[in-house]
Amino acid sequence: MRYDVVTIFPEYLEPLRLSLLGKAQESGLVQLNLHNLRDFAFDRHKTVDDTPYGGGAGMVMKAEPWGLALDSILNSALSNQPAVTADAEPHDARPLLIVPSPAGKVFNQAKAYELAEQEHHIVFAPARYEGIDERVLNWAEDHFRVMPVSLGDYVLYGGEVAVMAMIEAVTRLIPGAMGNPESLDEESHTGGLLEYPVYTKPSVWREREVPAVLLSGNHAAIARWRRDQQIERTFARRFDMIETYPEDGWDKKDRKL
Numbered sequence: 001m002r003y004d005v006v007t008i009f010p011e012y013l014e015p016l017r018l019s020l021l022g023k024a025q026e027s028g029l030v031q032l033n034l035h036n037l038r039d040f041a042f043d044r045h046k047t048v049d050d051t052p053y054g055g056g057a058g059m060v061m062k063a064e065p066w067g068l069a070l071d072s073i074l075n076s077a078l079s080n081q082p083a084v085t086a087d088a089e090p091h092d093a094r095p096l097l098i099v100p101s102p103a104g105k106v107f108n109q110a111k112a113y114e115l116a117e118q119e120h121h122i123v124f125a126p127a128r129y130e131g132i133d134e135r136v137l138n139w140a141e142d143h144f145r146v147m148p149v150s151l152g153d154y155v156l157y158g159g160e161v162a163v164m165a166m167i168e169a170v171t172r173l174i175p176g177a178m179g180n181p182e183s184l185d186e187e188s189h190t191g192g193l194l195e196y197p198v199y200t201k202p203s204v205w206r207e208r209e210v211p212a213v214l215l216s217g218n219h220a221a222i223a224r225w226r227r228d229q230q231i232e233r234t235f236a237r238r239f240d241m242i243e244t245y246p247e248d249g250w251d252k253k254d255r256k257l
């Protein structure tokens with residue numbers, strides 16, 4: 001998987017070079033390219049924003065630096081594209097452009113699975129200020145599959161945090177990116193349920209004991225207890241996961257109640 005991120009704060013994304021995600025890059029499983037938007041602003045002050053037409057508070061990100069940055073990524077992708085054979089099936093070769101935005105569809109685990117399984121090159125355009133000149137997104141439709149995505153119903157200073165969350169959520173689902181892939185099987189949102197509580201030594205901590213079933217060695221009883229805990233937690237904390245399918249139209253992955 002290749003990720004390209006265009007941002008005015010590339011250093012914001014440096015934590016993605018750490019831990020398992022860093023190892024995924026070292027192994028070649030993942031390629032993470034960070035592009036400083038200011039490198040595509042060629043006036044003396046490397047200006048990337050200006051006042052909004054129509055007035056209003058804040059600044060809007062100028063179109064040209066984004067256009068040049070995205071051109072550069074497209075050209076790089078084309079030069080790395082395998083040759084298309086004459087009998088190749090027609091398919092949409094446009095890379096995916098994810099635009100983090102409070103106005104996007106809400107990201108979820110089902111979408112993370114879909115991106116991990118189906119995409120090989122994802123470009124991220126995290127905005128700052130009041131957003132990106134809309135003409136960039138309109139132009140981009142001819143060259144990318146443009147997908148506005150929200151992390152949730154709240155507002156951030158910019159999209160970089162959303163990009164980090166999405167890159168981590170997708171990468172950990174790519175085969176070979178997790179230390180122990182089995183840990184994906186029972187985590188929250190896999191199978192449409194929240195994860196069960198976990199415990200480790202010591203068996204008594206501040207007068208609190210580990211549930212006896214977990215010390216019983218009875219694997220069937222343990223599995224049943226864990227499933228019951230998942231259902232109980234999901235009903236208590238996320239009844240919406242039980243009650244309705246997501247309004248955002250992205251189907252749950254492998255719902256198993």
Ligand SMILES: Oc1ccccc1-c1ccno1
Pocket residue numbers: 100101102126127128149150151152153154155156157158159160162
């Ligand atoms: O609040 C934002 C500002 C810029 C880009 C993205 C966001 C956002 C908020 C929630 N998900 O994404």
